[in-house]
Amino acid sequence: MFKITNLSVNSDTTKILTKINLTIQKGEIHAFMGPNGSGKSTLTKVIMGHPDYQITAGTIKMNRNDLSKLSVTERSLQGIFVAFQYPVEIPGVNFSNYLRLVYNNHQPKNKQLPVFKFRKLLKEKAKELAVPEKLLDRNLNENLSGGEKKKMEILQLALIKPQLAILDEADSGLDLDALKIIFQGIQQIKTENPQMSILLITHYQRVYEFLKPDFVHLMQQGQITKSGGMEIVKAINQHGYHEKETK
């Protein structure tokens, strides 16, 4: 369904990703681990089409469509979603209005919802994911805490129901209670949409209690150095990233 082949990426003239290969089938959960600066977050931005990065070689394909030819908007409409590690704040833009625009852009014309019907749906979804209703009337991420921002990212995930959800450090900066709420939410979305694939980017394995990866990839210095199953997690847990490298 989703396939990256021999992908190399530059930022200006610096090479930051080298020969990435990755295949994700429908419904699979993949995890990316690796030290800070190894290129995990960069890869998510490249998949989404961030203008700071240039693809120098290789392809990213979704259902056989070449994503690199598509705008950021089109990639979203093709079914890719990134829950960002640091969602930007947009002052003055009301969350509910924004979410309705997002939701309707992803629906065919005859399924688009007017204000009140959407509000009802939004309230239901918020309740399911334990998102406090008052957040819906705030401005887009403006002055939200780290945990609140992550909750709103997951709410957007639930509304869009993408084919591939990329969760970029969805666990960072959260205390254990907040982590539990957010990942139970993701778990719930996954249960309702078993066909949805997930790409998890994380430092910590505590997340795997909620979402058990089918495949684990280790990323170091812009390359995937190891791919496999949960045994990679165990090895990292015992020896750290550097041990792994020297072995």
Next chain:
Amino acid sequence: MKKRQNNNPNALELLTADQKTVSNINQDYKTKFGFADEFSNKIDLGTGIDQKIVREISELKHEDNWMLQKRLKAFQHFCEAPLPKWGADLSHIDFQKIHYYVKAASDQSKTWNEVPDTIKNTFEKLGIPQAERKFLAGVATQYESEVIYQNLKKKWTDQGIIFLDTDSAYKQYPEIFQEYFGKIIPETDNKFAALNTAVWSGGTFIYIPKGVKLKMPLQAYFRINTQNMGQFERTLIIADEDSEIHYIEGCTAPMYSNDSLHSAVVEIVVKKNARVRYTTLQNWSTNVYNLVTKRALVHENAVMEWVDCNLGSKVTMKYPAAILVGPGAHGEILSIALAGKGQHLDAGAKVIHLAPNTSSIIHSKSICHDGGRSSYRGLLKIIPGATNSKSKIVCDALILDDRSRTDTYPTNDIREKNVETAHEASVSKINEEQIFYLMSRGLTEEQANALIVSGFIEPIVKELPLEYAMELNALINLTMEGSIG
């Protein structure tokens, strides 16, 4: 400005039907707002201006000699005064090609039933819902140069409120007129105030008696409907002591190929402890020169608030002013300007502190895109003796592409040492990380830009009544669509 397009089924139908054949948004805009109704104007003095035209206007209106003399004096000043050398380029206005007086219907209509069908059809197209009339407490709709429809709730009349078109008010309340007309903005104030005084017609007159507080806004709609027609309405609002009023004006104009001129004068007196808010939504078609003089005299402990939103016109020059004459008076000017292709919006604010303990706030938000130019021009003046005065000015500009331009020209003229003033301005481009974020959620670049722009002006939009806020955002979406990228 058209009312509530999104709530009116007819307006929506019209829009979708047209969209089938018209892909260009500007053409759609033209169909929606820019039609010219086909009915003959009853009296049309032709184009051009001279002393004879000024006399004829006065004669047609059966005015007293003092008004005629005022008009003639104003006309003389208009002829003598040069065009302003600063601000926007006005050299293309051909004053001889403008209609200075056009009358749509022969008489004032007292009830809706008496309003001619052609005019009703126009409102239908503009999407002013039938039910809205009942909802609105009172609507004065200016069509052409005259107010053709007036409806004022009975209880307000009982409270002693006068809400009339300016021509009728002049006839019915000559003593109020003698006292206030042209006193806040004298005919020699500037070239365009002089022109307005010479040929003024229509406009709104409001008097709120002592202690009367109106919670619901009064509204009026204005349109230009004759090619090359000048619109010279004259508005006079007097808020007596301890009274409160919110007045809203909004306009849309047809699209024409030749330049038109809109030159209004708005005079407001806010007496002791009174409070006036004057909200404008300006959306003239982009061939109109919009040159407006607005000024309020604010007495002891009174409050004047101007909320001024400018989206349309080819050129706007408008600097709503608050003259703080009484101790403790407060003036506030909130403004939005959105300048697109071929537009130069030179808007701003003026506050003059003439008494102690006065305060003022100016907050301006301007956006330029698609080659447009937005300028903030402001004056803050504090005279000696206006001790303990305070003023805060904030101007924010958003510039969307490198073909556009934004300027800030604030003058701070301070002649009293016991004051506090602060002025801040910032210019920024649209944040690319924000665009990326919104697009990654499936919004188009145009939608993303429009959303960021609406967020940028939100602090001022939230001061508008809900339906106007919605309308303004809808208009911004319409304006921004297809113009960026």
Next chain:
Amino acid sequence: MIITADESILITYQGHDQSILDKKIEIIHQQPHLHSDILVKVVLFAAAKINLQVIVRVAQGAKETNTFLKIQVLLIGKQAEAKIIPALEIMENSVKAGHAAIISRINAEQLFYLQSRGLTLQAAEKQIIKGFLSDPVK
């Protein structure tokens, strides 16, 4: 003046007695990627007057310009008058530009504090003015 390198510019002026200063300063950015910080500090005594216009102009092509203009005026004299126009003309979109103008009198709390420590009013004023003119970040 035309900005040709990253610069921070401090302009100070003290007006005494009946002095009148009528001045227009133009700061122009033509080259890309330059940073300018312009700080103008004015103190007006007695009946001194100033009419100061500072225009920061960012010409087309001066991409990624970052400029900030700050004008601070301290009015000491009873008849002192300040007319300040900090203007911006921006013809390029990828810029950060801002200005601020503050016209104020001597802070009464500061005066009180210094006097409470035994300084005369004149000495306290002098200290505050000295501080105002010497501290660029104040």
